[in-house]
Amino acid sequence: MTGQSLLLIDGFNLLSRAHFATSYNRTDDQLKNSKGMYTNALRVFYQKIFNLIRDHRITHLSVVWDVKRDETARRKKYPFYKATRFELPEPLIHQYETCKAASDAIGIHQISLSPYEADDLMGALSKKWSGGDCYIYSNDHDLFQLLSETTSQIIAGKQGEYVYSLSHFQADYGIAPEQWVDVKALLGDSSDNIPGCPGIGEKSALPLIQHYGSLERIYENIEQLEPGLSRLKKKLIQGKETALLSRELSQITCDIAELDPLLMDDLKVSIRKDVLGEWLEQMELKIRIDSYGA
Template sequence: MNNIQIDNNKKILIIDTTTYMYRAFYALPSLTNNQGNPSGVIYGVINMLYKLLHKYNTYHIICVFDAPYKNFRHHLFKNYKKNRKSIPENLKKQIPHLQQIITFIGIPIFMIPFVEADDVIGTLSHKIAKQGYSVLISTNDKDMLQLITKKIKIIHTNNNNIIGISEVKKKYGISPIHIIDLLSLMGDSADNIPGVPKIGEKTALILLKHFQSLENIYNNIENIKHIPIHGANKIFNIIKTNKNIAFLSKKLATIKKDVLLNVNIKKNINLPFQKKELIRLFHYYNFDIWKKKIENNAWLPTKT
């Protein structure tokens, strides 16, 4: 899909819902309904979405889920995300009803087989912003910082801080796009991206402040010996002998912006709010406060 059209000219919130699920799973007690079915993840994620709906007074939210399939990164590097544990069974059981509730609220869900959620988010944010709309991505993944532009910002899931270009430059001293190069050098333990051995964040940032990108580092590799850094010759040798792993890491760290999305966002950005279905599921899960809010037409924010 090449052209994404959106009726409203305000902001679009894109939710890294997998991050929300794990946060709810580990942060909240093991809640169950009256029938003993787990409900903590459902409650936690919906509660966070409810707060976002009201804080930003918007209906324009998209939830993105990771599909349970390997993607191209696993084929590039067999150890990609190898350190990740299998999804806990207690969490897995809650996903179908969580997705039902999200859809009944009127929020579209994107989950594409064999495509990582990061790449779906990257494509959505890029294409929506290209049409002139403001995008907020709610996540706590460091690699998402590469997506930041004048039109795209990050809401950090843990503290709700909004991160834009200036915040990235202030913290790292580099532009958001070069977060890819940073991860290429230092690696990313969360996704098991190897990076260059013995090159940590501090050294990687010094190199990038001098050379800007991984490509420029290798195009000017002899100059590493002359930068004011302790052990410059040793760093030169490490960088020189690990070119392949550095560029493999860059491929792994780069979020795609060209995923084929076979969904017409104009038609699906605002799904119908299904009051009866929500009341039924909130009753089933003993979410009585939310059930009352829906019955009193007080669950959604007031349209402006």
């Protein structure tokens, strides 16, 4: 199956970034077409998908969506998880609903599955894929734990987009991707309301995992921490419970039995150009529909 490549798109990550980037300092009316429908994020969303297909010669594609926050397994078990997040703005909600319906009609594969989050589905699909390169399009650094010889992440930076590979990660952090969850367990994540280990910051978390390899090994050696790390002993002991809890919340679930029946051939790029053209005209969106090269 040479010459094939899979693109997994974190749907909400792309759509929300597209919305906020194009709505800043603009009035509500400027986000709509002449029919009063919000379109500012949709234009960026679809143009980006077609550009990614073209630039990375994508043969298989899935847009992965989160389910409602309260439906996730993590939230059901720990109600504080993501409890500090703001509600989505109305224009974004409207465009999400439009996007879901349009993608079905256009022929873009989509998936969401309760009680899993988009990260879990991307993890499971990337592990299931065996056809060649896999690209994950998201700015979420939690996904670094999914990097491998064949799986890379496409990240949008200030200087443009770049492909972040396993070798880049190893050069930057000096650990394996599967150890990234232990770093996150110590750091926590304020955006997801994950507590981490209080008092352990970026300058301490990575060296701890680089030296000991895992959270378990840190606590196995807690009474004789290496010089330079021994000053962290009290904080680590006091924060052990929340660190272990944070790792549970940060660990991406890649073993999802419900996806076993899914055929990767179902993800083949098969855009219905006629339907897409009609929809773009109806929505008054100017996008080059030949840009994806299919």
